Amino acid sequence: MRQFQTVTQVDSKDAREMLRKHNWKIDEAIDNFFTHQNRRTSSNSTPQRIDRKVIENLFRRYSNGDKPDFMFAEEIIRFCADLKLDPTSLPVLVIAWKFKAKKQCVFTKSEFVDGMYDLGCDSVDKLRNQIPHVMAELDNSKSDSFKQLYRFTFGYAKDEGKKNLDIDTACAYWSILLQNKFVFLDLWTQFLSGADGKKRNTIPEDTWNVTLDFVNQISDLNQYDTEGAWPTLLDEFVEFGKCKEKERQQHLQKQGQHCFYSGANGEEQMQID
Numbered sequence: 704m705r706q707f708q709t710v711t712q713v714d715s716k717d718a719r720e721m722l723r724k725h726n727w728k729i730d731e732a733i734d735n736f737f738t739h740q741n742r743r744t745s746s747n748s749t750p751q752r753i754d755r756k757v758i759e760n761l762f763r764r765y766s767n768g769d770k771p772d773f774m775f776a777e778e779i780i781r782f783c784a785d786l787k788l789d790p791t792s793l794p795v796l797v798i799a800w801k802f803k804a805k806k807q808c809v810f811t812k813s814e815f816v817d818g819m820y821d822l823g824c825d826s827v828d829k830l831r832n833q834i835p836h837v838m839a840e841l842d843n844s845k846s847d848s849f850k851q852l853y854r855f856t857f858g859y860a861k862d863e864g865k866k867n868l869d870i871d872t873a874c875a876y877w878s879i880l881l882q883n884k885f886v887f888l889d890l891w892t893q894f895l896s897g898a899d900g901k902k903r904n905t906i907p908e909d910t911w912n913v914t915l916d917f918v919n920q921i922s923d924l925n926q927y928d929t930e931g932a933w934p935t936l937l938d939e940f941v942e943f944g945k946c947k948e949k950e951r952q953q954h955l956q957k958q959g960q961h962c963f964y965s966g967a968n969g970e971e972q973m974q975i976d
Contacts, residue, residue, distance in 0.1 A: 707732060709753075709823045757825040758816045766812070774815065776808040785827045786834075793841075793879050794834050800855045801837065807860060844884040845919050853880060857911045867905035870895060877914075885918045890944055899943045903936075910934045924948070 707718045707729055713736075725732040733752075763771070765778045774782065783790045802818030804810055822837075824830040840848040860876050861868045874892050881888050895903060917937055921927055927941045 709821055753820055753823055753825050755816060755820060758819045762812055762815045772812045774810040779808060779810060786831050794838060796879060797837055797852065799859060800852050804859060853915050854912060856880060857908050867907050868911060870903050870905060873906040881918060886922055887944060891940065894940050894943050910936055
């Protein structure tokens with residue numbers, strides 16, 4: 704059904720109906736669909752077949768000269784430039800997710816071709832137009848799509864052969880993924896950089912995954928249950944956050960206890976209320 708919808712852009716109800724009529728033979732169902740273009744589609748554009756050969760030719764335009772079955776950082780940057788995207792932006796991470804890429808800054812030929820085909824795109828322009836629709840699925844950090852993207856990112860971002868994610872890399876990807884979704888993002892990054900006096904080097908996968916639960920459940924540090932099954936890192940973060948808030952309140956209170964006025968000689972005087 705997913706493949707049929709990608710090619711035809713119909714909704715799930717119509718996809719199921721068409722496939723059942725053709726005994727779930729996808730090629731036969733697709734041929735029949737395009738023979739009767741008056742069938743309802745989920746978009747206003749006329750559906751078109753996606754040709755893998757066209758996608759393969761597109762890949763060759765960007766592939767590495769020495770290793771033609773790969774796109775590396777330089778080639779991906781050129782690809783992003785044609786898409787008018789910042790290589791470090793969330794949409795590019797989303798593309799890597801949709802391509803099921805296994806390594807940072809690397810697209811294999813099969814990842815690129817299969818990913819473009821699944822997205823129903825055989826040109827840069829089509830991919831550029833498709834991105835806003837994919838991004839719309841990710842607005843809510845509680846959605847299944849966002850959770851899938853979030854979990855994908857850990858394996859994609861960590862170094863090959865390593866079990867944990869380097870702390871600087873984790874912070875960089877949290878900044879990309881959780882912008883406008885995590886109310887404590889700046890404080891979290893400050894904490895992980897060692898503002899509490901502790902040095903941290905890596906993030907385990909369990910901690911990475913549970914952090915999204917924290918993001919979705921805790922909007923006020925007072926909501927945090929210290930007796931809950933949270934990792935130690937989050938216990939320490941909440942303690943750090945509460946201390947920072949206490950310091951802020953004391954600073955504001957101290958400022959409010961002082962008022963300034965001009966003395967008889969014109970010099971500024973301070974009075975303690």
